[in-house]
Structure formats: structure tokens, C-alpha cells
Amino acid sequence: MSWKTWTYGATAFLAVGLTIETVLPPGFALSSCQRSLADNSAPPNTTASNKSNKAISDAASALMVALKDPSESVRYSAAKALGSIGQDGQAKDAVPVLTIALKDPSESVRAIAALALTSIGEDAKAAVPALMTALKDPSELVRANAALALSFIGKDAKAAVPALMTVLKDPSESVRANAAEALTSIGEDAKAAVPALMVALKDPSESVRYTAAAALTSIGKDAKAAVPALMVALKDPSESVRANAAKALGLIGKDAKAAVPALMTVLKDSSESVRAIAALALGSIGKDAKAAVPALTIALKDPSGAVQSSAALALESLLKDPSGAVQSSAAAALEPFLKEPSESVPFSDPTASTSIGKDTIPALMTALKDPSESVRSDAALALGSLGPDAKAAIPALMTTALKDPSEWVQSSATTALGSIGQAAIPALMTALKDPSELVRSRAAVVLGRTIAPSSASVFTIEAVHIAEAIEKLFGRE
Numbered sequence: 001m002s003w004k005t006w007t008y009g010a011t012a013f014l015a016v017g018l019t020i021e022t023v024l025p026p027g028f029a030l031s032s033c034q035r036s037l038a039d040n041s042a043p044p045n046t047t048a049s050n051k052s053n054k055a056i057s058d059a060a061s062a063l064m065v066a067l068k069d070p071s072e073s074v075r076y077s078a079a080k081a082l083g084s085i086g087q088d089g090q091a092k093d094a095v096p097v098l099t100i101a102l103k104d105p106s107e108s109v110r111a112i113a114a115l116a117l118t119s120i121g122e123d124a125k126a127a128v129p130a131l132m133t134a135l136k137d138p139s140e141l142v143r144a145n146a147a148l149a150l151s152f153i154g155k156d157a158k159a160a161v162p163a164l165m166t167v168l169k170d171p172s173e174s175v176r177a178n179a180a181e182a183l184t185s186i187g188e189d190a191k192a193a194v195p196a197l198m199v200a201l202k203d204p205s206e207s208v209r210y211t212a213a214a215a216l217t218s219i220g221k222d223a224k225a226a227v228p229a230l231m232v233a234l235k236d237p238s239e240s241v242r243a244n245a246a247k248a249l250g251l252i253g254k255d256a257k258a259a260v261p262a263l264m265t266v267l268k269d270s271s272e273s274v275r276a277i278a279a280l281a282l283g284s285i286g287k288d289a290k291a292a293v294p295a296l297t298i299a300l301k302d303p304s305g306a307v308q309s310s311a312a313l314a315l316e317s318l319l320k321d322p323s324g325a326v327q328s329s330a331a332a333a334l335e336p337f338l339k340e341p342s343e344s345v346p347f348s349d350p351t352a353s354t355s356i357g358k359d360t361i362p363a364l365m366t367a368l369k370d371p372s373e374s375v376r377s378d379a380a381l382a383l384g385s386l387g388p389d390a391k392a393a394i395p396a397l398m399t400t401a402l403k404d405p406s407e408w409v410q411s412s413a414t415t416a417l418g419s420i421g422q423a424a425i426p427a428l429m430t431a432l433k434d435p436s437e438l439v440r441s442r443a444a445v446v447l448g449r450t451i452a453p454s455s456a457s458v459f460t461i462e463a464v465h466i467a468e469a470i471e472k473l474f475g476r477e
Contacts, residue, residue: 060085064097067113072106079109083116092123099130102146107139114145115444118152125156132163135179140172147178151185158189165196168212173205180211184218191222198229201245206238207407213244217251224255231262234278239271239373240408246274250281257288264295267311272304273374279307283314293318358389365396368404376404377412384416391423398427407436 059081066078079101082094094116101113114134117124127149134146147167150157160182167179180200183190193215200212213233216223226248233245246266249256259281266278279299282289296318299311360382367379380401383390394417401413414431417424434440 060094064094067097067101072109075101075104075106075109076112079112079116083112083119085119092120095120095124095126098124099127102127102130102134102142107142110134110137111139111141111145114142114149117149118145121152122154122156124149125153128153128157128159131157132160135160135163135167135175140175143167143170144172144174144178147175147182151178151182154185155187155189157182158186161186161190161192164190165193168193168196168200168208173208176200176203177205177207177211180208180215183215184211187218188220188222190215191219194219194223194225197223198226201226201229201233201241206241209233209236209241210238210244210408213241213248217244217248220251221253221255223248224252227252227256227258230256231259234259234262234266239274240377242266242269242271242274243277243374246277246281250277250284253284254286254288256281256285260285260289260292263289264292267292267295267299267307271372271374272302272307273372273378275299275302275304276306276310279310279314283310283317286317289314290318358386361386361390361393365393365400368396368400373406373409376401376406377409380409380412380416384412384419387419388421388423390416390420394420394424394427397424398430402427402431402434410434410436 063078063082067075067082069075069078079098082098085094098113098116098120102110104110104113114131117127117131131146131149131153135143137143137146147164150160150164164179164182168176170176170179180197183193183197197212197215197219201209201216203209203212213230216226216230230245230249230252234242234249236242236245246263249259249263263278263282263285267275269275269278279296282292282296293315296311296315300308300315302308302311364379364383368376370376370379380397383393383397397413397417401409401416404410404413414428417427417431432440432444
């Protein structure tokens with residue numbers, strides 16, 4: 001996973017709608033989060049750390065015993081506490097008892113047990129069979145949390161693909177969306193779900209359509225059967241769905257050549273993010289996209305610098321076609337971009353990049369009010385990528401992004417607040433009362449990780465940087 005980002009003008013950030021995972025470095029929770037609570041000048045206290053680990057281990061053991069308590073409230077609290085330990089090394093020892101708790105007579109205990117497994121993440125892979133059974137639970141909340149847990153387990157949950165395909169027809173929107181999210185996390189091994197995901201692209205819920213398109217993106221080339229359905233999704237009323245559909249077509253690559261005319265039309269989309277992704281997708285399709293050269297040439301004059309850059313990258317890719325047929329028709333228009341790199345995008349060195357810094361916070365806060373849903377969402381995520389350094393943006397995330405008319409912007413803001421850390425706890429507590437189920441659900445997950453930073457060694461953030469688009473679509477590492 002690359003840590004590169006691509007600089008765009010004063011904001012040093014521009015979203016183009018691709019989903020990436022930001023994985024914090026090993027030991028981040030202990031070395032950064034916990035140390036920030038102590039004197040920065042103090043040397044590491046190995047003895048205190050060992051005592052802390054012993055205390056956590058002892059507490060986990062006691063909580064595992066408490067999961068068998070005759071009191072429902074005690075069992076519930078025990079499961080919740082084990083979830084707060086999350087990714088800590090000792091937490092995975094609780095997987096067997098949490099798996100048993102998935103069959104507890106209490107709906108609330110079953111639901112919180114599934115949520116605790118979500119916090120444990122990949123180390124909970126032994127619970128996959130029980131989570132598959134929980135997908136049939138009579139409780140909507142249990143089913144939703146079980147699907148969410150499978151999404152956090154990721155590729156090791158591939159055995160659940162058939163069950164998740166079935167759950168894509170669940171009467172609950174949250175369950176369907178979480179099932180699609182789980183298929184997204186499983187990735188290429190979820191290719192058997194392509195037909196079911198094609199149907200999900202027509203779901204009445206925007207969140208389900210969005211996540212279904214994201215799953216097809218994650219599957220990549222093996223999702224080629226979905227090309228016709230993705231072409232239809234390019235006309236979806238939701239900007240986020242259109243963006244993911246274009247991205248999926250780009251990652252399918254040459255087998256998406258039937259979508260070239262549709263992608264050419266999308267170069268005129270009202271959303272600059274969608275236009276930029278469409279241009280990159282055409283470049284990824286390659287020589288079979290030569291009919292798009294005139295449209296890409298026009299896109300070089302798009303009012304958005306991101307679209308201009310994406311169009312230039314696509315044309316550059318097409319110029320490398322050995323047939324030479326594309327080169328003569330595009331070279332003249334592309335020449336200024338290759339000879340005189342813009343100040344925003346370093347074309348002279350495609351692998352060069354600069355990281356987002358604290359100086360970009362004011363511009364990103366302004367972008368939270370952008371007319372584009374994708375730009376607002378991704379500005380929030382960019383603020384989250386700065387971690388604790390973005391604490392000055394907490395008021396803007398609370399008053400602007402959390403009250404955005406788009407649930408996806410609200411959810412991105414919640415994710416960003418969780419990444420900022422302890423200073424954002426009051427805002428996350430406020431988000432738990434949000435009218436949006438999606439926001440409340442996301443707030444609950446990130447709040448648990450924020451309260452127990454030792455559980456946050458791996459944290460997934462949906463962020464969208466153009467450098468990642470270049471890497472995925474053109475193979476530049």
C-alpha cells in the first residue's frame with residue numbers, strides 16, 4: 001500500500017473517488033496515541049508497558065468468564081468491553097467465547113458480540129462460520145453487525161461469500177449495505193458474487209448501490225461480466241455511485257471496452273470527480289479507447305485541474321500504444337502538458353509526490369462546503385488522514401460535515417473524527433444521536449476505537465487521492 005498523495009494547488013488534495021485503505025504503521029497505537037498522553041520528553045517505560053499488558057490480559061480473561069454470567073446485562077457489558085480492547089494482542093483470545101455469545105438468548109448480547117468481533121478484525125477469522133450463521137439471525141441488528149464483522153475480517157472471510165450474496169437481498173438496508181461492504185473487503189475472492197452485485201446496483205438504497213459498485217471495484221478484472229450494469233450505473237442520480245461505477249470500469253481494464261462511449265459521455269458529468277475518474281478509466285482501457293482521444297483532448301481544457309490532469313494521464317497512456325494510431329491525433333494537444341508541467345501536477349516526474357500537511361487544513365475546511373458531494377466527503381477524509389494534527393478542524397467537521405445533507409459526507413466526517421483521536425470524542429458522542437443510521441453506526445465503531453487507542457493499530461479509512469488512481473490504473477508503484 002502506497003502512502004503517496006498527489007498535490008493539487010493550494011489545497012494539496014483532490015478527491016477522485018477511489019477507495020484505498022490507510023493502514024497505520026505497526027505499533028502506532030502504543031507509540032503515538034498513548035505516548036501523546038504522557039510527557040513527550042520521557043523515555044519509554046518498558047516496565048510500565050509490561051504491567052499494562054499484564055493488566056489487559058488479566059482483564060480480558062475475567063471478561064471472558066463474565067460472558068457466561070447468568071445476568072444479561074453483565075454478559076452484554078463483558079462483550080462490549082472485549083470489543084473495546086479491539087486489536088490488542090490479547091483480544092483475539094476472546095474470539096471463541098464471543099463466537100459462543102453469537103448464540104446468546106439475548107438479542108442485545110448477540111449484537112454486541114458481533115460488534116466486538118468487528119473490533120478484533122482479522123484476528124477473528126475463526127468466527128467466520130458462526131458469523132455466517134448469524135447472518136440468518138431474526139434480529140436485524142445482529143445480521144447487520146455480523147456482516148460488518150465479516151467486512152473487518154477481510155480476505156479471510158472468503159468462505160462467507162455465498163452467504164453474503166444471499167444477504168444482499170435482506171429486507172434491511174443496513175444489512176444489505178454491510179454485506180456489500182464485506183464483499184468489498186474480501187476483494188478478488190468475491191468474484192462469485194458479481195451477478196448478485198449487478199442486481200444490487202439497482203437497489204433502491206443509494207448506500208447499497210454505492211457499496212455494490214465499490215465491491216465490483218475491489219473484485220477488479222474478474223468483474224467484467226458487470227460491464228453492462230456498470231454502464232447503466234454511470235447514469236445513477238448519485239454522484240458517489242457514478243464515481244464508483246467509473247472506477248470499477250477502469251479497474252476492469254481492456255475488458256471494459258464496450259463502456260468507452262458511455263465513459264466519453266461521462267467526461268461531461270456535472271461532477272469533476274466523476275469526470276476525472278472517467279478519464280483515468282479510459283486510459284486504463286488502453287488501445288480500445290482510441291475513439292475517446294478527441295473527447296480526452298477537449299477535457300484538457302476542462303475548468304477543473306483534476307480533470308485536465310486525468311485526461312493528460314489517459315492520453316499519455318494512449319500515446320504509448322505501439323500501433324502509433326493514437327499518437328498522431330493526441331500528441332499535439334498533449335505536448336504542452338509534457339513539456340511544461342503545471343504547478344499542480346508534476347508530470348515531468350509521475351512518481352513524485354508530496355504529503356498533505358497541516359498547512360492544508362484551512363483549504364480542506366473550506367472544501368467541506370464545496371457544491372460537489374464527493375469533494376466534501378473526500379475533504380473530510382483528507383482531514384482525517386492528518387490525524388491529531390487536524391484537531392483544529394473538529395468544529396468544522398461537527399458544524400458543517402456532520403450536518404451535511406449527504407449521509408456519505410456525514411459518514412466521512414465521522415470517520416475523520418475517529419482518526420483525529422481523543423480530542424474528537426465529544427463530537428463522536430454527538431454523532432451517536434444523529435438521525436442517520438449510517439452515521440450512528442459508524443460513530444459507534446470509531447468511538448470504541450478512539451476510547452481504546454490500543455485497538456487501533458489497523459484502521460480503515462476510505463480516502464481518495466489521485467496518486468492511488470494512477471497507481472491502480474496505470475501500474476505505477
